[in-house]
Amino acid sequence: MSGKYGRFNIPLLETVTYGNSQQLYAKLRSMVEDFGTPSQSPSSAMNRRRSSIHDEIQSLHRVSSPMSAASEEVPQFYHYSKLFRTSQIFLPLTDQLYTQLKSTVAKMMQKSGSESVVMHKYFNPVEVNVLQPTPVGLWVHTEVSTPTLMFANVTMKVQAEPMFEDNKLPALRRLDVSAEGIVKVISKANTYTYVLAPWTNKTIMVAVDNEKSVSIPMKYQMAADLLMPARALWGEITPKFQGSSKVPVMKIRNVPFTAIGKFLPSPNYAQEISSFDQIQWLARKEQRYNGTIQISEKQTGLKAEIHYEGEPQYPFNQRNIYDYIMEPSRQIALLASPSVKNYDLTLYHNPGSASTQKIGFCFRHIMQPATSSGPQIQVPESSSQPIDVDVSDTLPQRQQKLMKFSNQETNEYAVQLNFTGSQTKKYEASLVIAQDERTIAQENTKRTFTKLQLSFLQKNDQAQDVPKRVVVFGVNRPQLQPMTTRSEFREAHRHQSLAAPISANLYEGSSCSPSQQPLVRAIANLTVTENRLEEAMRVTQGSFSYNTTSEFYRLAVYDHLNLTVDWKTPSLQVQNITYRIQDLAEGYLFPKIVKNHFASNHPQRMIVLANRSISDDRVDAWVYLPQETCHAERVSVYSWFDEICGFTTNVVPSRSERLFKSSAPSQKCYIEASRVKTFDGVVYEKQATECATTLAMVRQGDDSIVVTANMSPYSGPAEVQILSTKESLNITIKGQFIEVNGEVMPQSESLKIVMDSNGRVLAKIERTLSTVEVTVLSKLTVFIKDGNQIMIELNQRFTGKGQGLCGDFNSEPMDDLRGPTKCVYSKSQGPLFAASWITMESPCTDEAVKPLLQTVQQFQVSCSNGKRSLVSATECEIQAYPIKTEGDLVCISEIPQKVCQTPCRDGETMQKNLMSKCWHHDTAPSHIIADIPQGYSETPAQEHAELEASKTYTVPKSCIKPLSVKRDDSCYLMAYPVMKVGPMLCVTQQT
Numbered sequence: 001m002s003g004k005y006g007r008f009n010i011p012l013l014e015t016v017t018y019g020n021s022q023q024l025y026a027k028l029r030s031m032v033e034d035f036g037t038p039s040q041s042p043s044s045a046m047n048r049r050r051s052s053i054h055d056e057i058q059s060l061h062r063v064s065s066p067m068s069a070a071s072e073e074v075p076q077f078y079h080y081s082k083l084f085r086t087s088q089i090f091l092p093l094t095d096q097l098y099t100q101l102k103s104t105v106a107k108m109m110q111k112s113g114s115e116s117v118v119m120h121k122y123f124n125p126v127e128v129n130v131l132q133p134t135p136v137g138l139w140v141h142t143e144v145s146t147p148t149l150m151f152a153n154v155t156m157k158v159q160a161e162p163m164f165e166d167n168k169l170p171a172l173r174r175l176d177v178s179a180e181g182i183v184k185v186i187s188k189a190n191t192y193t194y195v196l197a198p199w200t201n202k203t204i205m206v207a208v209d210n211e212k213s214v215s216i217p218m219k220y221q222m223a224a225d226l227l228m229p230a231r232a233l234w235g236e237i238t239p240k241f242q243g244s245s246k247v248p249v250m251k252i253r254n255v256p257f258t259a260i261g262k263f264l265p266s267p268n269y270a271q272e273i274s275s276f277d278q279i280q281w282l283a284r285k286e287q288r289y290n291g292t293i294q295i296s297e298k299q300t301g302l303k304a305e306i307h308y309e310g311e312p313q314y315p316f317n318q319r320n321i322y323d324y325i326m327e328p329s330r331q332i333a334l335l336a337s338p339s340v341k342n343y344d345l346t347l348y349h350n351p352g353s354a355s356t357q358k359i360g361f362c363f364r365h366i367m368q369p370a371t372s373s374g375p376q377i378q379v380p381e382s383s384s385q386p387i388d389v390d391v392s393d394t395l396p397q398r399q400q401k402l403m404k405f406s407n408q409e410t411n412e413y414a415v416q417l418n419f420t421g422s423q424t425k426k427y428e429a430s431l432v433i434a435q436d437e438r439t440i441a442q443e444n445t446k447r448t449f450t451k452l453q454l455s456f457l458q459k460n461d462q463a464q465d466v467p468k469r470v471v472v473f474g475v476n477r478p479q480l481q482p483m484t485t486r487s488e489f490r491e492a493h494r495h496q497s498l499a500a501p502i503s504a505n506l507y508e509g510s511s512c513s514p515s516q517q518p519l520v521r522a523i524a525n526l527t528v529t530e531n532r533l534e535e536a537m538r539v540t541q542g543s544f545s546y547n548t549t550s551e552f553y554r555l556a557v558y559d560h561l562n563l564t565v566d567w568k569t570p571s572l573q574v575q576n577i578t579y580r581i582q583d584l585a586e587g588y589l590f591p592k593i594v595k596n597h598f599a600s601n602h603p604q605r606m607i608v609l610a611n612r613s614i615s616d617d618r619v620d621a622w623v624y625l626p627q628e629t630c631h632a633e634r635v636s637v638y639s640w641f642d643e644i645c646g647f648t649t650n651v652v653p654s655r656s657e658r659l660f661k662s663s664a665p666s667q668k669c670y671i672e673a674s675r676v677k678t679f680d681g682v683v684y685e686k687q688a689t690e691c692a693t694t695l696a697m698v699r700q701g702d703d704s705i706v707v708t709a710n711m712s713p714y715s716g717p718a719e720v721q722i723l724s725t726k727e728s729l730n731i732t733i734k735g736q737f738i739e740v741n742g743e744v745m746p747q748s749e750s751l752k753i754v755m756d757s758n759g760r761v762l763a764k765i766e767r768t769l770s771t772v773e774v775t776v777l778s779k780l781t782v783f784i785k786d787g788n789q790i791m792i793e794l795n796q797r798f799t800g801k802g803q804g805l806c807g808d809f810n811s812e813p814m815d816d817l818r819g820p821t822k823c824v825y826s827k828s829q830g831p832l833f834a835a836s837w838i839t840m841e842s843p844c845t846d847e848a849v850k851p852l853l854q855t856v857q858q859f860q861v862s863c864s865n866g867k868r869s870l871v872s873a874t875e876c877e878i879q880a881y882p883i884k885t886e887g888d889l890v891c892i893s894e895i896p897q898k899v900c901q902t903p904c905r906d907g908e909t910m911q912k913n914l915m916s917k918c919w920h921h922d923t924a925p926s927h928i929i930a931d932i933p934q935g936y937s938e939t940p941a942q943e944h945a946e947l948e949a950s951k952t953y954t955v956p957k958s959c960i961k962p963l964s965v966k967r968d969d970s971c972y973l974m975a976y977p978v979m980k981v982g983p984m985l986c987v988t989q990q991t
Helices: 021-035 053-060 081-089 095-112 321-325 328-336 395-405 530-539 572-589 640-644 654-663 827-836 847-861 926-931
Strands: 117-123 127-133 139-145 148-162 172-197 202-227 232-239 247-261 277-279 289-295 304-310 343-349 356-368 410-421 425-440 446-460 468-476 479-487 490-509 520-527 560-567 594-599 605-611 618-624 628-636 668-671 675-677 683-685 693-700 703-710 719-724 729-734 737-740 751-755 761-767 771-776 780-785 789-794 870-872 877-886 889-893 897-900 909-920 947-956 959-962 978-981 984-987
Touching: 356 395, 395 410, 668 693, 683 827, 693 789, 703 780, 719 771, 719 780, 729 761, 729 771, 737 751, 737 761, 827 847, 877 947, 889 926, 889 947, 897 947
Parallel strands: none
Antiparallel strands: 117 148, 127 139, 139 172, 148 172, 172 202, 202 232, 202 247, 232 356, 247 277, 247 343, 289 304, 304 343, 356 410, 410 425, 425 446, 446 468, 468 490, 479 490, 490 520, 520 560, 560 605, 594 628, 605 618, 618 628, 668 675, 668 789, 675 683, 693 703, 703 719, 719 729, 729 737, 751 761, 761 771, 771 780, 780 789, 870 959, 877 889, 877 897, 889 909, 909 947, 978 984
């Protein structure tokens, strides 16, 4: 296709999707008219600008280039961004369409001949012209203009041809575009700020004249390997330098200046800057800095240098700062832009003495589709072995290597730099993302592996043993497994864990083959402890077993985090970076955390061990560093952490999340000297007292568990006593003093295990400098921080049986403040409620609470007993078909069962195994999907099921509904309301 300025046939790629040569030709013509039209001279409005910036930039493209655009090769030019867009919209090419397209291209090229293309595009993306007054009488006029010129003087060629056919790979088409010549991009920016002082009839101007240019003589080669539909895409750009003199590749010039003159600024006033008494901002010769930085050619084979001439670190690092301050123009300019300097910065390349004459840039995207749908293969449990890739791999070779790893879809993204000349140096960074569902030889379940491999490769013709570096991240679907956790500061214990392992290995060597040992090995496990598994077994299906569709396995990953990083030989730089991160973390978190430091010697490993409950927003962490071990206690965790740390493949449904949280002992009570938050979330104030007060109490059969404390903020740490009659436990804590059944725990001990005569563990006590944690197994945990902050956590089996300041632990806050005589107190009566739980075993001598005790006795005479507003209701019961979800599976019972309708809720429940129909969520009947939120369907499922199996459901034995509240006129009386207005009391005249 020809035109006055040559031919421009690249829009061909952008319009392949039309599939019609007439539409294609029309699109090409419109593109050429828009992009290839010669730039017009600035408009008359532009010519009236005070700056000659528009005229200057128009003439810049006429400056002689470092090399001639003439070439013996067929002239070509290609605007590569069109190719990138094409990769996303390219349609499959049939043989007929491909033949027609090739014929059309050939005709267009014959019509245009082999003329060189001189093309430039002028645009002005930013232009601001504002005049506005100020409150002090000054007028400020701001003008900003940033015209840009893209200039090319090149010859070009386009080739489209079929590539090889391979039995193992789909057919490929190849498209090549090449160009040779010079490309320049020039951008200027002028910013003027005029300040008019009307009373002086003068204007002060502060201006910055900035110019940036990139001018590279290059040979461009762009190519695409198009797998139908587009699967792989790569391109290459090779700059071509000739001659022996230095070539200015990039230049940045910045000239700020000021001026003062008799000038009235106006957006429409045609006045040149030359009319000002101009003061050019040029530093004196002895104040300007000249410097040259040589760029090493060791890694690239390029010989380049950066030359800088201008003001140094103006003005604060200069000895002659006084000279700068004495110049009025500088003082004015500092008000406008303190950081602006006068300088010229130029990047030169000297091709004559460099070993590299060409620079290649290549990018690649390979999307390898699934290759197998047959039986799953038996593989080792580890998914962290590397793919042994090489920087010189061809596209088919790389595809074959990806096929060997996964039978699922695999994506690879790579960027490559090639430096060729007397030596060849290649560098590549690539990312491989793959997922695979496999059967583990040691297990009878399928496991999903997600693999991310980051490869940093290099190749040097003169040094073939340059090592590769490959980082492999492997993520496995969680599995149920036994795990032993051990720490020098914690008890060793074995338990069943539901683990989601994440591994990362760093390989370095000549091949990075699977047989090589990694330089660095890291593994993280997100697990759930045995206690939570027991609760899940009780609440979910009665007999919990791991399977890929279990709701529970996707929810339990937050309970325990263990991250281990093992270094073969950690370098000094790695250790320094580690300590730097530690310093930054401690500086950011202080004083939110309590830190304890211990001397240690782990020169070849760094370990992080963290513990956190799913319902708590705080974490305890151990950090093992090469020379010391740090313990960070009660570190706050932000809510977004839970959302991004789900290393499993499925999203947690909200219904499942509620189910899990209700099954775990997630409610805690927090007590301070004058404030309490109950198990059920009620917060109230209380009177601080030295009298012993019952914080929490549970009576079950012949067993009683009681926690009491006296918590006066003026008498040092609280004295906390924990009693358990069945275990014959009596633990007293006051600060660092701990006594167990009359035996004092030595100060040198940080851990004590309490056992009975048969060796059964009854309790565990852990102590640090500021905390004490007591766990009575299967009953409760008491955590004391700084002597006066107490947290109590009860086992879920005590639901509804709690008493004391912490409430009744029944998930219903409305009657939480229930005293020992069953009186219910309001939140505003918090001090009375707390006083009612003062123990009578020891006399209370605190005079401040005696009036409260008297008020409590009077209140108990006629108080409300606060009976629960719940009654059994058979009218809420209906026969329906329970629905449950297991991962992506939706099941409905074939046998109707008793269910509770709104506003009732389940009372006592039981487990039942029922024959059910199941579907995957995407294929389940719509009426069943709609009934999932209420948990049942009133009609049976008539549709054919994908799976019929026995499923376990939780069904109610009875239903409970709230008592209705009725109006009782005996509760009303006629009275005159009183209110306070300032110092006056006002009473209404009407009842």
